[in-house]
Amino acid sequence: MTPIAVRQVGPPRLTLGMEGTRRLDWDEHRRLHPGLEPYTVEQLAALAEAGHLHGRGGAAFPFARKLRAVAASAVRRRKRTVVVVNGTEGEPGSAKDKVLLCRAPHLVLDGAALAATALGAREVIIGVTDPGAADSMERAIAERGLGARARVARLPERFITGEGGALVRGIDGRRPIPPGRKVRAATRGVGGLPTLLSNAETYAQLAVLAGLGPERYGKVGLPGEPGTVLLTVTGSARFPAVVETPAGAPLAHLLDLCGSRAGEGVLVGGYHGAWLSGDGATRAQVSRAGLAAFGATLGAGIIMPLGRGTCPLGECAQVARYLAAESAGQCGPCRLGLPDIAGALAALAAGRDGAGALEVVQRASRLVAGRGACHHPDGTIRFVRSSLEVFADDVARHVSGGGCGRPVLGVLPAETEAQLRMEVDWSRCDGHGLCADVLPSLIRMDEYHYPVLPEDPIPARLEADARRAVAVCPVLALRLVPRAPHDAVAPARPQRGR
Known part of the structure; x- marks a missing residue:
């Protein structure tokens, strides 16, 4: 550690x-x-x-x-x-x-x-x-x-x-x-x-x-929540730390202690938690009741201020992609719903088909909620919905203007990426779908039953599964190649008519 x-x-x-x-x-x-x-x-x-x-x-x-x-x-x-x-x-x-x-x-x-x-x-x-x-x-x-x-x-x-x-x-x-x-x-x-x-x-x-x-x-804390709580303050904090504090302390005080401000938002409870707006974070108490008043929960005890220099929607899209890859892949919401949401949120953050991508996120979230085999889909949906609500102004800029003009700095930690990405030879691909069966968290099939591949590099922990997906392709259409430079253009998928 x-x-x-x-x-x-x-x-x-x-x-x-x-x-x-x-x-x-x-x-x-x-x-x-x-x-x-x-x-x-x-x-x-x-x-x-x-x-x-x-x-x-x-x-x-x-x-x-x-x-x-x-x-x-x-x-x-x-x-x-x-x-x-x-x-x-x-x-x-x-x-x-x-x-x-x-x-x-x-x-x-x-x-x-x-x-x-x-x-x-x-x-x-x-x-x-x-x-x-x-x-x-x-x-x-x-x-x-x-x-x-x-x-x-x-x-x-x-x-x-x-x-x-x-x-x-x-x-x-x-x-x-x-x-x-x-x-x-x-x-x-x-x-x-x-x-x-x-x-x-x-x-x-x-x-x-x-x-x-x-x-x-009970000499410290609140009558209904005595004692102290242990929190991890990271995100944009200049001095990330594990902080022990009495229940009921102002959240703004903890952020100040770690060299941060509420900024545009503060994620509370981790990646299955919820966002507080900058105003809400400055008024919230660190307690179950204090955070519930703002629609949040202490959850895993993680406090992540976002700061102001990064793209909020881009940060949330990276987390959604990570959560989709981290599922057990044993039910429809995890195998299909979460990758769809992550892909559409990434498209929205990149300024591609903003209104259409937003509609996909909203529709898929409604279909996934409450239908998973465990709590992972619901926790992911809570994070996504909270992101769209708290960063509504940023979402609107991405829909109307193709982006907000800010880079994605990786303030919210996600999977360490390997130096490989996946490509498909469209002259060979016959749409068998075996690759999506092996790697459902990253590969989904479109309405014509052809694979939709991730544009981002393969997460390190999924590299072995990605190699299996390449190996099972009966027509050898898939391959793993070194990660492209940041300014490289990903190969385009052909447009297929009905």
């Missing part, structure tokens, strides 16, 4: 002792944080309720309810339980969980151990994608002498890896994608056992809550 600064608004709790980039070993951790007494399930649930402890996902699910559901399922099925720490954090622009796992691993383990003891869990599993986080957690397990009672599961770095069902599948040795149907981990999780699955920050918060007690824990 590339080191990132850690800043605090007020006294630190989760980030206590994180001067510089040093890792707190077992001895240092114990000097800063007291040992914790064991709890029963009901005692721990009552503690979580007193501290208003919620998950750090978009749903902000109450931790106490999840804990009781796992315990009830274990009794009903007469099964042992498993505790899983979700430390995957595969979303671009997020670093808060990596900071916890790399620098304060024992705080996360303290919370996980509290839950495991209360539930009588068989083991604690920490799911991670970052190599540095994996190494830190494995060292922490050894430092505590946990042996077979805890282990680290290393998973591939993908956006969808952190989805609960995908994480359970990955830990079980299967492909880490959403299962396609809702299966609650509390009922049937890792190895089919009742599983308590929560975010790394949630377990760290549980440890801080147990150490301080509800009264001291």
Whole structure:
């Protein structure tokens, strides 16, 4: 993990002792944080309720309810339980969980151990994608002498890896994608056992809550949202950082702390989150209720100011393309809808057929919403719709004038691109469609059943799939070629009549 600064608004709790980039070993951790007494399930649930402890996902699910559901399922099925720490954090622009796992691993383990003891869990599993986080957690397990009672599961770095069902599948040795149907981990999780699955920050918060007690824990924050929250502030910030702040702090203060302003908009909650207008961001509070008042959610705890020097629509188009490529590709909305939306948004950003491209985005968004096998399509649609709404003036300039005249600076991080792009020999292509079957996130078929290829370079993580798509073409019409210079013109597709 590339080191990132850690800043605090007020006294630190989760980030206590994180001067510089040093890792707190077992001895240092114990000097800063007291040992914790064991709890029963009901005692721990009552503690979580007193501290208003919620998950750090978009749903902000109450931790106490999840804990009781796992315990009830274990009794009903007469099964042992498993505790899983979700430390995957595969979303671009997020670093808060990596900071916890790399620098304060024992705080996360303290919370996980509290839950495991209360539930009588068989083991604690920490799911991670970052190599540095994996190494830190494995060292922490050894430092505590946990042996077979805890282990680290290393998973591939993908956006969808952190989805609960995908994480359970990955830990079980299967492909880490959403299962396609809702299966609650509390009922049937890792190895089919009742599983308590929560975010790394949630377990760290549980440890801080147990150490301080509800009264001291609630000395900062809001009455309904006590304590602090951990945020990653990136985007156009001159001083990107992981920031610990009391709930209820002004968002504008956090942006100022990281050397940024609201500008034309601030993305809150990550790529499944929503945009705040510049005016909304200057008035919003960092809390679930404060952001909900502006139609946003804290979600993954990511704050991305856009700044003023880049094309908003172009930035959003790059993210939409990334999200389409990151899908599991197991349902129509992901296989067809998201690539259509990404392609049309890219055309709109490039000033090609503005009104027609906008209509495609809007129509496809209506068709995709609520119909996916997991939450990825809905999260993507939320991002796209929010982009069109907050940047409506910029959209209008692209529709009427072919663009806004600003470059796309890549303020919103997306996939690192390989140095290859895909071309087709139209004299050979017969429209078999096998390439789209292999690579549905990038290749779609038009109304005449001919492939529509991406004009941008192939994302690095999809290069292997792209090579398979080339290999399956029965007439050898596809090829991968070195990435063209930025001023090169992509080969034109022939116009086909009916």
